[in-house]
Amino acid sequence: MKLSRSQFLKYLGKGIGALTLAKSGMLFGSSKQFRTLPSLAAKKGGFPKFQPIDPSDRDSLILPDGYRYNTIALYGDRINSKGDTFGFNSDFNCFLPFVGKKDSGLLWNNHETLGALEYFVNGYDSHKPGPNLRTDQQIEKYLYALGGSVISVSKKNGDWTMTPDSKYGRRIHGLTEFRLTGPAAGSPAVGNKNKVFGTFANCSGGLTFWNTVLSCEENYDYVTEPCKLTNETHYGWVIEVDPFDSESVPVKHTALGRFAHENAATVLSTSGKLVVYMGDDAKDQHIYKYVSKNSYNPSLGAGNSKLLEEGTLYAANFDKGIWVSLDFDSSEILRNSKKENGENRFLSQADVLVYCPDAAKTLGATPMDRPEDIEIHPLDGTVFVALTNNDKHGNLFGQIIRILEKDGDHAGLEFDFEVFVAGGKRSGFAAPDNLAFDGSGNLWMVTDMSGKNLNRSVYKKFGNNGVFVIPTSGPDSGRAFQFGSSPIGAELTGLWFTPDQNELFISVQHPGETTKDYRNPTSHWPHGGDSIPKSGVVAIYLK
Template sequence: MTNYNDTYSQQHAGNRNPQYPSVPLEFNFREPYGTRFSQFRPIRHSTQDQLILPRGYKYDIVATWGQDLGNGEKFGFNNDFTCYFGSNPNEGLLWVNHEYIGNMSIFVTGYKEEPGGPKRTPEQIAVEKYNLGGSVIHIRKGTDGKWTIVKGSPYNRRITANTPINLTGPAKGDAAVGGVTQVIGTFANCSGGKTLWNTAFSGEENYEGIVEDWSETPGVSALNPAHYGWVVEIDPSDPKSTPKKHSMLGRFAHENAVMTLGKTGRVVVYSGDDANDQCVYKFVSDDVYRPELGKQNSSLLEKGTLYVADMGATKWVALDLNKTPKLRDKYKTQGEVLVNTRDAAKLAGGTPLDRPEDVEIHPRDGSVFIAFTNNTKHGNYYGQIYRLVEENNDHESTSFGYEIFISGGPQSGFACPDNLMFDQTGNLWVCTDISSDKTNQGAYKFFGNNGLYMIPTEGSNRGKAMQFASAPVQAELTGTWLAPDGETLFMSVQHPGEESEDVNNPTSRWPFGDIPRPSVVAITRQ
């Protein structure tokens, strides 16, 4: 999910193929092909309860669930997206999402869900609220080559379901959110991104079930669903800063949010809605990005236009009361449109798709890659990855073309693409997300455990998937992010042993041999 500055693409604009869509882009770069991480011998599918890497690579545990951060805070549960901040390749800050709890049989010893009863007690919900959201951790590479948390660092910080967060944009203060300008907490934090002014995006994804569980539990205050499902902006370098939820980016099950610039300098943010029959979106700011303003550029996310993709017409349709008049038949304010983004998108003509998850931008040619994980209701069990090219290679354009870059299945060797990342030379890295209760069964028996795959986007191996990592039992690999020198790959190992029902007999014992513990790892070459 690495977001590289668009400057490289602008400098190499002459290498783009201006006549899309019938042929793939041709590349003629003088830079050497590949990175240290792209030079590996692919591994085979595995069902072992281990994190398996190619020969010559190793991993260290950087942070694990419940780990003491040294300032009274602890690392949260089910780590997902990671994002590295700082130019020093040996020391920096890492933002990490914490998505959900799931079955509490592992998380809370002695937990038992009674049929027809509340899924959580108030005490358990208090534990759950603290363990969701995200962590800022100060990390350093030691002389032994291992990455560890700098305990007690003033940067170590937790953002949880209890943290006050400001609303921005048209929904701020709107009746559709109950007239509030600030909400409490963030959770269901899946993937994210990095802004051009070095803050983190965190996408609130499957928030609906959590809101329902908590609101139905006696003794726990009910939540307003309209306060969740947004993209949250966090400043890891300022421990006293208040996060923001940007309503202009829409409210839905955000996988990630990736930022770039259009040709006139406007900020553009792409995002997918991770659910069956949902859409792909992009936001274009009204004003232009000015690097000298630094973090003040965050205000660009408060005014602009949110678009939804009409894949049949190959057009971006504005979800704006003034630009798409049919929206006025149902909505009175722009804030109301954004709170109800999914319904507004369908009304405007957005195309329902097969779980659009991660969206990333190619660092060489600026094309947009979109992971569609699957849609079993449509018989699409394996998913695919689209490659979208904006008209005139301009991210501000309202027209585009697209192709299916690669489809999942036995023929390609992977299934259910989820998180994406580009390395500096344009290789696409793909994490897979076969549901933990479906791995190694039925249509997914061929693929073994979930994994991480590298897929070149140029040369003779274009579109060929090569497996780099295999996850422990029932785990998902997520949140891949390269350190500035490309020598370390950070990655989350999420929900190992997710189908466990007995704390004394878990389905996974990764990483320490006792109970499964979600953890962030740092992968390096030996």
């Protein structure tokens, strides 16, 4: 069974709009003569025209004239009556309205890493050379700050606010128990474990058709070493959380593979199979998709979670335009692959999934330039992928590509692709990261220039990280218009529209990441003055 377009858009929270089939983008940048965005003409339930802003290096969240924002939750805010607190370094957002209520619901927010600002969290100076001297108490505090938060939010007096004592408020963190599913669960490849503890390095994610959240473990190795965790095979998975059931045990779906997951974009194929697109955010790594064995059945509700336990994982070969199956039983190449010492590289499908990048490389998947967010165009079904950059090959500014599945079938094995828009001086952006579509089919994108590059050398012209809007049709197709600029050292992440398209949830992650002297942080967002910076999630509105 295939979901209707209106149902699909409802689940994505993107709204409904009209758009002709998208055309190929051109490598044009925004210029002074295009100071408004025609394809965002004012309409009911959508953003109106705006005057694009210029790049900035100011320590502010800057928006176009006519827009404002307020903070919803910041690190350390209480989220329930038990005293749980909002985690650190906010990333992916996912809003799930309560039934019949567009102005209240649950907001999931990822918490990725602590990084250099760990000093502000538990007093440990991670810049200090020498052995890892973190105490058990510091490690516990470190792990608790990561993972994700479920918070209850509602719109009151025109502003989105959090309810700090909601029964739905919940933390999923680096100490939480998880159930493993899929072929690797209980296998020797994961130490014969069916249960594991902790999630962290949660970058982006996705939403299922049965209203659960998918959150993706990315650079888990940034956390396992400082927290003295020994079994890395328990991390690097896609997790699933039911935000409406605070007593439910979250799961890690091993059938989706283990790698530096950026996100998980879900769509239904023409035959009703669940398809999940994923990128491995590392240099020279791969793009994947998972196709369920069985078809989606709306009457099963949360029972559809089983679709994520049994299916086929594929990696993309762009040279041939094909999806390569990472199935141990049907691949002689995988079964015969050897390590340098002559031992078999893979002994089972569990090994293939646990060491997924090795399997993809063995089967000839194409190495890419840091595949980050992947999103499905809500009106024509094409697949947009942000390739952030890869300085190993001189790709300093990244690009966004579009995958066109053969016959529009997301479960198919053949595809074509094109470069939709490339970063650089002409386009006005560098290092594309998270993506989202509005109801008119415009692509919203945030950038992820690293702290070491911000406002330096060839990156200086781009200013701080920002938000851009890129039409996917019409005369401005492929033309980037800057909508927002982040505080110093921060990146903006987790774009998610309210159902009526009148507000946009977005995270401000690691403001002041460029700090070297903790007595003098480079950012004081959001409170200003001499305050220390705090990450968090905000809502953007019309004034």
